[in-house]
Amino acid sequence: MAPPLKDQFGPAVVERIADTLPVDRDSFIAACLSGFADLELMARARHVADVMHTHLDPDPAVAVQQVHTAIGTERLPGMSAFFYNPHSAFIGAYGLPAFDASMAAMYDLTKVFTAEFCVRPFLQEDPRTMDHLRAWAGDPDEHVRRLVSEGTRPRLPWAQRLPGFIADPQPVIELLDLLKDDGSDYVLRSVGNNLNDISKDHPELAVEVASRWSPGRAALIRRGLRTLIKDGDPAALAVLGYAPNPATAHADLPTEIAIGDTLPLAVELRGHGKVLLDIAVHFVKANGTTSRKIFKGGEVDLAGTAVIRRTISFAQHSTRRHYPGPHRVEALINGRTQELGVVQVRPTPVSPA
Incomplete structure (x- = not known):
């Protein structure tokens, strides 16, 4: 350190x-x-x-x-x-x-x-x-x-x-x-x-x-x-030249992951025009409420379809603690929110003694 x-x-x-x-x-x-x-x-x-x-x-x-x-x-x-x-x-x-x-x-x-x-x-x-x-x-x-x-x-x-x-x-x-x-x-x-x-x-x-x-x-x-x-x-x-509705987004999310895992994302975009993609995750807090955090996804000049890949870590850190529960995941396309799905985050498996 x-x-x-x-x-x-x-x-x-x-x-x-x-x-x-x-x-x-x-x-x-x-x-x-x-x-x-x-x-x-x-x-x-x-x-x-x-x-x-x-x-x-x-x-x-x-x-x-x-x-x-x-x-x-x-x-x-x-x-x-x-x-x-x-x-x-x-x-x-x-x-x-x-x-x-x-x-x-x-x-x-x-x-x-x-x-x-x-x-x-x-x-x-x-x-x-x-x-x-x-x-x-x-x-x-x-x-x-x-x-x-x-x-x-x-x-x-x-x-x-x-x-x-x-x-x-x-x-x-x-x-x-x-x-x-x-x-x-x-x-x-x-x-x-x-x-x-x-x-x-x-x-x-x-x-x-x-x-x-x-x-x-x-x-x-x-x-x-x-x-x-x-x-x-x-x-x-x-x-900056980003239109309000240039594309739609879809991602096949895993049903569940464990604390300590990474969440792989492959967001498929369909449409035309300049696209600025961000990913929003609603993290569950200790008291059961959620807090949204935004991650940079990427930019693309879309002409039909494109896939943007991103991984999000659920590892425990002193600056960010993770808690089990349903985590909502969204795509932000030029600022417009589109639901991607919900991932169930479960506790870290306990190793057998």
Whole structure:
């Protein structure tokens, strides 16, 4: 089993940070390591940022400049870049009174790590932040351009949500419009993720934006509408050229399987047109109710018949437990549900002693 992520940000990293800041090294390290072992990754960063605050200059502009000076110029690979996570946390928590210094620090920070977390308090508190992001959308550095999209995601994982943009994402969409033809796939993935965030609160608006961006940007639109597509939203599917009723589906399901087995599926499709097939299984829970989980099936440009094969595991995992009972199986054809049948799942056979 891989070690916890927090272990990659351990005491040795704290010591390296102390070496880059104008602080009393021993006092700084001791304060950082007090209670450090019990904290998770992001909490460790916030804790070190709080210690920075008590050990750096009391003037916010000077303190931000001290943190800025400690930021290198080379982007570290993988988790090594989380060396700068406390720097980000410091700017986000204590940099607002020093707006200009913080913007300059974030500009360089995002080149070597990311400023997507620390820019968010500024987006909520200071409207001037959007002026900087509009300018950065045309920056030569792809990491800076990505910050424009990733930092404004209304529901960015690991980060505080942006209630203003959840309520009204129009300012964000104006930024995404500047980036929708970016030459970097790295940036475009972020643009798609941002639109997908927006779709969770404003599905009709997300579809409207995707329609305006179509045709010619299929990969971007597919990423941006992926939650709606998974949910079978007809309008989202139509943007990508999927008709409502292009095919019918049939599958010969086994009568029963045991927990620990796999469920083999061979779904025969009949019809014409672009078909996006997903498989839905209604898993029985411990209390006897069911919960639907959707599995990707496949895509086909159908001209008559085609068979798409898939296997679904009923093995026990810590993240998904299986229980005996009838499990309903459905095909989702361009978002439209069609019953395939019911499979009886029985307990795992007990081996004789």
